[in-house]
Amino acid sequence: MDDKRVVIKTQGLTKKYKDLIAVNNLDLEIYEGEIFGLLGPNGAGKTTTILMLLGLTEPTGGFAQINGLDTIKETIRVKETVGYLPDHVGFYDDMTGRENLRFIGRLNGLEKNIEDRIDNLLERVKLTNVGDKKVGTYSRGMKQRLGIADTLMKDPKVIILDEPTLGLDPEGINDMLGLIVELARKDKRTVLISSHLLHQVQKICDRVGIFVGGELLAIGPIDTLGEKVFKDHDLTLELSVSPVDDKLISLIRSINDDVKIRTDESKIFVDSKEDIRKELTKVLCDNDYKLLFLKQSGRDLDDIYSQYFCAKEGVKK
Amino acid sequence: MKSKCLWVLYKKEMADHLKSRRFFIILMLVVITGFSAIYAAAYGISSAVEQENNSFVFLRLFTTSGSSIPSFVAFISFLGPLVGLSLGFDSINGEVNRGSLSRLLAQPIPRDTVINGKFLAGVSVITLMMLSMGLAIGGLGIIMIGIPPTSDEILRILAFLIFSIFYISLWLAISQLFSLLLRQTATSALACIAVWLFLSVFIGLLSGVIADVLYPADKVETVEAVLRNSKTELMINRISPSTVYNEAVITMLNPGVRTLGFITQDQLVGAIPGTLPFFQSLLLTWPHLVSLIAATMICFAVSYVYFMKQEVRM
Numbered sequence: 001m002d003d004k005r006v007v008i009k010t011q012g013l014t015k016k017y018k019d020l021i022a023v024n025n026l027d028l029e030i031y032e033g034e035i036f037g038l039l040g041p042n043g044a045g046k047t048t049t050i051l052m053l054l055g056l057t058e059p060t061g062g063f064a065q066i067n068g069l070d071t072i073k074e075t076i077r078v079k080e081t082v083g084y085l086p087d088h089v090g091f092y093d094d095m096t097g098r099e100n101l102r103f104i105g106r107l108n109g110l111e112k113n114i115e116d117r118i119d120n121l122l123e124r125v126k127l128t129n130v131g132d133k134k135v136g137t138y139s140r141g142m143k144q145r146l147g148i149a150d151t152l153m154k155d156p157k158v159i160i161l162d163e164p165t166l167g168l169d170p171e172g173i174n175d176m177l178g179l180i181v182e183l184a185r186k187d188k189r190t191v192l193i194s195s196h197l198l199h200q201v202q203k204i205c206d207r208v209g210i211f212v213g214g215e216l217l218a219i220g221p222i223d224t225l226g227e228k229v230f231k232d233h234d235l236t237l238e239l240s241v242s243p244v245d246d247k248l249i250s251l252i253r254s255i256n257d258d259v260k261i262r263t264d265e266s267k268i269f270v271d272s273k274e275d276i277r278k279e280l281t282k283v284l285c286d287n288d289y290k291l292l293f294l295k296q297s298g299r300d301l302d303d304i305y306s307q308y309f310c311a312k313e314g315v316k317k
Numbered sequence: 318m319k320s321k322c323l324w325v326l327y328k329k330e331m332a333d334h335l336k337s338r339r340f341f342i343i344l345m346l347v348v349i350t351g352f353s354a355i356y357a358a359a360y361g362i363s364s365a366v367e368q369e370n371n372s373f374v375f376l377r378l379f380t381t382s383g384s385s386i387p388s389f390v391a392f393i394s395f396l397g398p399l400v401g402l403s404l405g406f407d408s409i410n411g412e413v414n415r416g417s418l419s420r421l422l423a424q425p426i427p428r429d430t431v432i433n434g435k436f437l438a439g440v441s442v443i444t445l446m447m448l449s450m451g452l453a454i455g456g457l458g459i460i461m462i463g464i465p466p467t468s469d470e471i472l473r474i475l476a477f478l479i480f481s482i483f484y485i486s487l488w489l490a491i492s493q494l495f496s497l498l499l500r501q502t503a504t505s506a507l508a509c510i511a512v513w514l515f516l517s518v519f520i521g522l523l524s525g526v527i528a529d530v531l532y533p534a535d536k537v538e539t540v541e542a543v544l545r546n547s548k549t550e551l552m553i554n555r556i557s558p559s560t561v562y563n564e565a566v567i568t569m570l571n572p573g574v575r576t577l578g579f580i581t582q583d584q585l586v587g588a589i590p591g592t593l594p595f596f597q598s599l600l601l602t603w604p605h606l607v608s609l610i611a612a613t614m615i616c617f618a619v620s621y622v623y624f625m626k627q628e629v630r631m
Contacts, residue, residue, distance in 0.1 A: 080425040
């Protein structure tokens, strides 16, 4: 990891609106060729961060660099190498897909080979047969794919996608995710995805950052993320044992005094600071209990999801 | 690089304008009313020419009103704003609503090329429209009244067209400003129409009332009181670009107009009735031209600054 080149870098990046801190002191490093997921609920500051990365809005503090270029001072040079797909991307509806791409290509100073590139990209996003139809007739999924082609017109080294799977059907989502993986693996581009749809995006990300309320809670590969986020939280063991009696409860307590035990009809929940699975199974075996079910919860992605993504939105509403 | 981007954007905006149904409708409205005004004027003039030997007949094509149809100049002063407003009222917020602005600004182009390209394209369309209408009317006029324009008349008509271009561009700048300040295209269209109605119709009604309140002239009818009252009314009216445009255009197209505003009887003593040469008319209307351009620049500058500072968010 250490020898990888840092492509996107922010340091102390802060954006304040009148009475709201949208992004607070964000330090982020994204390496070359990786797919990084910036995940967080709506209103977490993801889009604001992206806008600052593109120099479309000025940070109130800190700075952001892409390929070593400051995103505010050298915004045009930054935009030459960064492709950006906004959420709810819009095209000129009365122009065809091809004309839209041509327009963007010309704005990027392309003259020669522009038609070849358009043909290639349309084929890549499977829009060749509708390339000459007006964009107004496209479906949401087609527009989103055209958006990918649009960001690729300038052959960018870095691609920033804001909610790329939003509003797509399952097939569209798979197409989109497949395209994104291809961009990173085959073309060796660096991809930054922002999304609030953790489950959809996690499977293609090399690393993710959990971004809530303007703060980066945790960053890292997805499988180790749960432990980082919940390192101060109790572990919960969910188990079902037969038979359930008072002796069982005291046996569990004998392993560790700190545990909290709750029971409902079929299951027992054990909250503890440390992982007591090993001791627990041993004790149960030794005492002739039958262990029917054991699950550790409280530290995996589903918990991140329910804790931050669902709960926070519920509170806001 | 920068000028190339501007050119690409400019071409796209021009194509958008010229292909749009909205522009076609407004253009038809102006062309039909304009030509009917010219036709009515020519019809009236051709009978008048036979009776009196009058110079500057050709110019009267633009300023004479027919029996029931107002003059061409009056139509342009009333409908011209509509052309400018229709070209600009959704130029920025339309892009924001479609979601294409953030895509556009993610390209390696200086941000101001977007607003510059849009404004330049609008001005070009206006210029194209006014010049072609001027030529068409000139041709029609020659056929109908049978008298070719003199060189002085051609200069005056050119000046009139240039005044009209600046006048309509001012309304374009106003509508572009609204399209930045207001998020919804419908709201900005309504705001534009409100400003247009106020400045072309209601200010004329209000100015008299305000002048009467400030300098009542109905009780003591001294010269000073009446003069002050009228001057106030005129100054209030001149807030409206339509008034400024009308004064300027009438002066340019009617060489008989020698002063603007009020003169007393004793100022007139010794003046010989006659016509002004072209450059004297131009001199008389120079402040009008400058104020039209200045107002356009102010509107554009405000939009420019606002656009450069705006956060582009969906």
